[in-house]
Amino acid sequence: MATDLTADVVVVGAGPAGAATALLLAPFHQTLLVDRAEMDDRVQPVARIGESLPAATRRLLQDMGLWEDFQNQGHVPCYGTRSVWGGPQAIWADSIRDPDGPGWHLDRACFDAWLRRSATDRGAALVAPAQAVDLVSTADGWQLTLLRHGRRLTVGSRFLVDAGGRTAPLAKMLGHHHRLGDRLACCWCRGISSGDAGVTVTIAEPGGWWYTAPLPSGRRVLAFHTDADLPVAKELAGVENLLARARRQTDLASLLSTVGFQPIGHAGYCAAHSSWMEAAAGPGWLAVGDAALACDPLSSQGLLNALYSGLMAVRAVRRGLAGDTDAFADYVQTMARVVDAYREHLAAWYALESRWPDQPFWRRRHQAETTLIET
Known part of the structure; x- marks a missing residue:
């Protein structure tokens, strides 16, 4: 079939998981990185939430050859956490006891752009904005059709990586679906403040839980x-409604007053539920990041999983393209173990909060069996 572009590997999705995968593959295989968002530096990036990077990420960044450069990006160290969870008293945990040291509070737009630049610096080609709209299996691999500025581009590739987030566009085209663990959603806003630097705060309340950093x-x-289907989710539309509820929480109200928090911009709303692929790879493709496992923000594992799954995926792709028939089955098993450990740890954290067993949000998380839904 005639194609406009060819590559050994096409990575669809240029977020942290996709960019990490591309930057590690590019020195060894012709790699094309595709994203539906505009990547022009003159265009204001879409606001994103998800700023926590655990200390253990240091080891991944070192393995990826990015650690020294990361330290120059100006992200804020996270020296500890303060939580009101399972009881009315605040509990402190500091990074002194962590062998990896402090984690970080990120400027997400800068972090994502840095990873993309690292990918192109190492040889990956970037096509953006472009959206995957069709996929056909061929004798040599795949023909992927992209829509870019109203024009269709066909790309021939030996292998595909789905890094398209919770929507997992390639996996869906291939008939695969996520398993949905819950209906968690996040209402958020950003603002200016001073003081209380380097501390993540988590506070449980009857309708859900708060996070500020x-x-x-x-x-x-x-x-x-x-949960997106609970009335409180609809009641919090807009910054003023969000702040009004926050100020009814004594600990949170005190913190926001102390740091002089002043919101800027509009409130955001996004999916935050747990979901995962039953099998994160198949013949000629695999999924990374949220496309393989989307994490509840309570776990603080989203970005760590993005980078780790990217690193594991690259090992599988390189083995597979070299003829190792076990490479992708091994990747599926690796990600299945990650999913099992994640679900076990998340359930344990939610089990620690037992003050409101009759509230729908908490009752759902304390059920012995979680209803799983295909998405």
Whole structure:
């Protein structure tokens, strides 16, 4: 079949998982990185939430050859956490006891752009904005059709990586679906503040739980998590409604007053549920990041999983393209173990909060069996 572009590997999705996969593959295989968003530096990036990077990520960044450069990006260290969870008293945990040291509160737009630049610096080609709209299996691999500025581009590839987030566009084209663990959603806003640097705060309440943390350049994020189908999710539309509920939580109200939090911009709303692929790979393709496992923000594992799955995927792709027939089965097993450990640990964290067993949000998380839904 005639194609406009060819590559050994096409990675669809240029977020952290996709960019990490591309930057590690590019020195060895012709790699094309595709994203539906505009990547022009003159265009304001879409606001994203998800700023926590655990300390253990240091080891992944070292393995990826990115650690020294990461330290120059100006992200804010996270020296500890303060949580009101399982009881009315705040509990502190600091990074002194962590052998990896402190984690980080990220400027997500800068972090994502840095990973993409690292991918192109190592030889990956970037096509953006472009959306995958059709996929056909061929004798040599795949023919992927992209829609870019209203024009169709065909790309021939030996292998595909789905890094398209929770929507997992390639996997869906191939008939694969996520398993949905819950209906968690996040209502959030950003603002300016001062003080309380380097501390992540998590506070449980009857309808869900709160999260707030400082960001680079004197900014702060405030977020509330609840299930999308519960009335409270609809009641929190808009910054004022979000702040009004936050101020009814004594500990949170005190913190926001102390740091002088002033919201800027509009409130955001996004999916935050757990979901995963039953099998994160198949003949000629695999999934990474949220396309393989999307994490509840309570776990603080989303970005760690993005980078780890990218690193594991690259090992599988390189083995597979070299003729190792076990490479992708091994990747499926690796990601299945990650999913099992994640679900076990998340259930344990939610089990620690037992003050409101009759509230729908908490009752669902304390059930012995979680209803799983195909998406």
